[in-house]
Structure formats: structure tokens, C-alpha cells
Amino acid sequence: MSSFNRRFFLLSAAALGGTSLSGCGFEPVYGTDGAASMLLNNVLVDEPKANESYLLVRELENRLGQPGGAPQFGLSLAMNLDEQGVGRTSAQVTNRYDVVGSVTYALRGMDNKEVLTTGKVSSFTSYSASGSTVSELAARDDAYERLMVILADRIVVDLQAYAVSEAA
Numbered sequence: 001m002s003s004f005n006r007r008f009f010l011l012s013a014a015a016l017g018g019t020s021l022s023g024c025g026f027e028p029v030y031g032t033d034g035a036a037s038m039l040l041n042n043v044l045v046d047e048p049k050a051n052e053s054y055l056l057v058r059e060l061e062n063r064l065g066q067p068g069g070a071p072q073f074g075l076s077l078a079m080n081l082d083e084q085g086v087g088r089t090s091a092q093v094t095n096r097y098d099v100v101g102s103v104t105y106a107l108r109g110m111d112n113k114e115v116l117t118t119g120k121v122s123s124f125t126s127y128s129a130s131g132s133t134v135s136e137l138a139a140r141d142d143a144y145e146r147l148m149v150i151l152a153d154r155i156v157v158d159l160q161a162y163a164v165s166e167a168a
Contacts, residue, residue, distance in 0.1 A: 121151055126143065
């Protein structure tokens with residue numbers, strides 16, 4: 001029989017509150033004095049030109065917010081997408097695809113159009129093409145949407161890292 005008591009551990013951790021993290025230097029990037037709080041609702045992302053770029057802009061706006069008044073920053077995006085067949089049956093029919101994507105971005109100041117930081121992120125997702133036509137199209141659309149979520153997350157992490165390095 002174990003003498004470990006989960007309730008005691010959770011209650012003691014709750015009683016300590018955030019004091020156990022105070023010495024480690026942890027600070028939320030979007031906190032009250034967080035380094036990346038300047039990005040929230042303050043970045044105007046360029047208008048999308050295709051469905052995939054719409055999905056990426058939507059995800060970025062979900063994470064950074066939509067600017068209410070005059071935004072301080074602008075974000076330009078250049079996307080490159082490629083679809084590659086990776087799985088084949090013995091009859092040489094492709095039944096699995098990788099969707100590979102990369103985005104080059106540039107964060108600029110809106111007042112003087114000066115480029116503050118640039119970067120490139122990339123990733124891939126896959127989908128199966130072995131079902132019906134409808135299920136294949138749904139899987140393909142889902143793969144592109146998942147890819148845009150991954151790319152948006154990576155762009156936001158890079159922008160947060162930039163904001164933290166500028167605040168230091």
C-alpha cells in the first residue's frame with residue numbers, strides 16, 4: 001500500500017500558489033507586464049489571397065487578436081505549399097499524401113514600414129486517399145487546415161521570442 005496521498009499533495013501545491021515558480025524566472029509572455037503583450041490586438045495581418053492563406057490568417061488572428069484601432073505592427077506572409085505522394089499500393093496507386101508547407105513572414109512597424117523581424121517556418125501533415133472521393137476530399141481539406149494551425153503556432157512562437165528578446 002502506498003503512503004502517497006494525492007489530495008494532500010494537490011492541496012499543499014494550491015496553498016503555495018505561484019510562490020514555487022517565483023524563483024525560476026518564469027513570466028507569462030502575455031501577462032500584465034509580459035514582453036509579448038504589445039502584440040495582442042496590435043498586429044494587422046495582410047489580407048489572404050487563397051483559401052489556405054485565409055486559414056492561416058484566421059489562426060493568427062485567433063492567437064494574436066484582431067486590431068481594434070490603429071495597429072502598431074503589420075505582418076506580411078509568403079506561403080509555399082506542396083503535395084507529395086508518399087504511399088503506393090502494389091498496383092502503383094498513391095494512397096497517402098504529405099502536404100508540406102513553409103511560410104516566410106516579416107513583422108514591420110506600421111509607422112515607418114521598417115522590418116522589425118523576419119523568419120521562416122515549415123511543417124507537414126499527411127492524409128489518406130484510400131477511401132471514397134468524399135472522404136478523400138475531406139481528409140485533404142483537414143490536412144491543409146491542420147498544417148495552417150501548426151504554421152500559425154510556429155509563427156506566433158517566433159514573434160513571442162522576438163518580443164521577449166526586444167524587452168530584455
